[in-house]
Amino acid sequence: MIAELDVFSGRPNPTWSLSAEQVKELREALQDLPPVDKPAPENALGYRGFLLSNPDRAGGLAPHIRICAGIVTMTDGHELSYRDMHGVEHRLLLQASQHGYKGIVDSVLEEKSESN
Amino acid sequence: MIITLDVFSGRPNPSWILSQKDTHRLAERFSDRSLAEAEAVDGVLGYRGLVVSATSDEQLPEGMPATFRVGGLLPADYAAPESALRALTADESDDAVHWLLSTGQHAIKEDIFAYLEDTIEMRKQSLETEPPTEAAMEEKIWKEEAKLVAKAACIIQNTAYNPAFWNAAGVIGKNNCYNYAMNYRSDTFAQPGRISGHPNNIMACANVATAANWDGCKATCSGPNKNVALVIWPGQDYHWYRKHSNGFWGHKPGGTAARNTDSLNRVINGTTLTPQNCARGPYTVFCGYRYSPTGMQVR
Numbered sequence: 001m002i003a004e005l006d007v008f009s010g011r012p013n014p015t016w017s018l019s020a021e022q023v024k025e026l027r028e029a030l031q032d033l034p035p036v037d038k039p040a041p042e043n044a045l046g047y048r049g050f051l052l053s054n055p056d057r058a059g060g061l062a063p064h065i066r067i068c069a070g071i072v073t074m075t076d077g078h079e080l081s082y083r084d085m086h087g088v089e090h091r092l093l094l095q096a097s098q099h100g101y102k103g104i105v106d107s108v109l110e111e112k113s114e115s116n
Numbered sequence: 117m118i119i120t121l122d123v124f125s126g127r128p129n130p131s132w133i134l135s136q137k138d139t140h141r142l143a144e145r146f147s148d149r150s151l152a153e154a155e156a157v158d159g160v161l162g163y164r165g166l167v168v169s170a171t172s173d174e175q176l177p178e179g180m181p182a183t184f185r186v187g188g189l190l191p192a193d194y195a196a197p198e199s200a201l202r203a204l205t206a207d208e209s210d211d212a213v214h215w216l217l218s219t220g221q222h223a224i225k226e227d228i229f230a231y232l233e234d235t236i237e238m239r240k241q242s243l244e245t246e247p248p249t250e251a252a253m254e255e256k257i258w259k260e261e262a263k264l265v266a267k268a269a270c271i272i273q274n275t276a277y278n279p280a281f282w283n284a285a286g287v288i289g290k291n292n293c294y295n296y297a298m299n300y301r302s303d304t305f306a307q308p309g310r311i312s313g314h315p316n317n318i319m320a321c322a323n324v325a326t327a328a329n330w331d332g333c334k335a336t337c338s339g340p341n342k343n344v345a346l347v348i349w350p351g352q353d354y355h356w357y358r359k360h361s362n363g364f365w366g367h368k369p370g371g372t373a374a375r376n377t378d379s380l381n382r383v384i385n386g387t388t389l390t391p392q393n394c395a396r397g398p399y400t401v402f403c404g405y406r407y408s409p410t411g412m413q414v415r
Contacts, residue, residue, distance in 0.1 A: 009293045009369040009399070010354040011319075012305055044369045044379050045355060046397035104352065107398065 001026070001058055005096045006048040006068075007104055013051075016099050026052070026088060027059030033072060033082035040068040040081065047108045050092045067092065117142060118171055118411045119216055121224060122157065122164040122188065123232070128332060131411030132223040132340045133273045139177065142168070145212055147179035150201040151186070158189040163235045165189075166216050169411075172301040173281035187213035187236070210236070222271060223340055270337035273410050275299065277360040282374035289371040296368035297344045297356030298333065298408045302415050305371070308333075308354070311415035321346065321403035324354045332412045341407035345391035348401040355399045357384070357391040358408075365391055 001023050004015045018026065040049055049068025054061055062074035067089045073081045097105045117139055120131040134142060146168070154167045165188020170176050187209060196203070204212065217224070217232060224232075282288060282296055290303040300306070309315045309327030316327035325346055329335070333344065343359035357367040360376070365384040368374040378384055378394035392402045 008353045013370065042372065045399055
């Protein structure tokens with residue numbers, strides 16, 4: 001499973017492979033989530049959440065998963081959206097920080113706290 | 117449609133965009149005809165015909181391929197692909213070349229024009245008994261190229277807004293803001309400087325602008341160009357906008373959809389809202405406006 005921090009316009013987005021442990025944790029955190037009506041928001045410039053590429057359908061999850069602003073949208077032919085009850089977005093932000101993108105993560109978190 | 121006169125060896129070839137009226141005339145001449153591929157040419161010095169191609173996000177006239185060549189000498193070993201369509205006759209091809217050249221008179225310097233008329237006529241009549249030496253030919257062409265580049269008047273050719281082209285499934289994820297602004301689909305998530313061999317990874321105005329300058333996107337306008345604008349997220353990234361024919365600005369943030377609205381969902385109308393004063397998220401630095409030549413390619 002590949003995680004992509006969807007944030008840039010010109011440069012390619014940062015991506016990294018999830019370890020088996022991380023895949024297991026995410027799999028559990030993405031199960032049995034309460035559905036919501038609208039998909040994860042599509043912002044334009046700047047932070048747009050995370051994209052998970054899951055071609056092997058690990059954990060029985062959809063091949064394309066988008067997480068932004070507390071909403072998880074899973075696409076497998078059709079699109080279904082859920083509330084991010086178990087902090088998947090936050091875990092991915094931590095991973096991004098660990099992969100060298102702390103500056104971006106800090107500005108995202110700062111923006112989130114300002115709008116709350 | 118973009119017409120490119122294939123004539124130079126060092127400088128970029130002159131290109132110009134056809135008016136809507138001329139695009140209709142183009143369709144009348146070439147739709148549903150068997151046409152030479154753009155690469156089908158003998159690589160002689162000097163005039164090699166004209167290449168007709170769609171701008172990346174243009175809607176093609178019916179029965180027209182996205183790119184083809186008219187005029188020029190075919191390679192000795194060229195084998196035309198099988199086609200049920202009728203090829204152009206020699207007279208039709210000559211007539212087409214003369215007409216295409218007439219549509220580009222504003223983009224072609226007079227002495228180049230004279231050279232083209234002479235060359236085409238000589239080849240037609242096979243009157244070239246003693247071909248000029250390669251050195252003499254190259255010197256003549258370099259002199260003409262220098263004159264052309266120095267004196268070409270600025271012609272702004274902004275094209276229509278066509279987001280559907282960029283938002284199609286096979287295109288959207290592989291083409292970014294730079295592809296969109298320069299209007300060239302490369303499917304490589306193009307980077308300033310990459311096609312010209314001058315890649316850059318410093319996210320500051322001067323560095324990104326210089327890299328793009330190497331690719332052909334300049335601070336000054338010479339010949340047919342479109343208006344573009346560059347902004348920077350300091351230390352992190354760059355973003356480009358392109359102006360459209362009805363005055364508003366479009367852009368494509370990374371692999372997301374092309375749009376004409378800013379980060380507050382307001383149309384960047386080119387009057388009250390421009391790339392300079394619209395909402396741009398973290399791209400806080402406005403570097404300035406630039407000119408991207410018609411037909412400019414990126415990778």
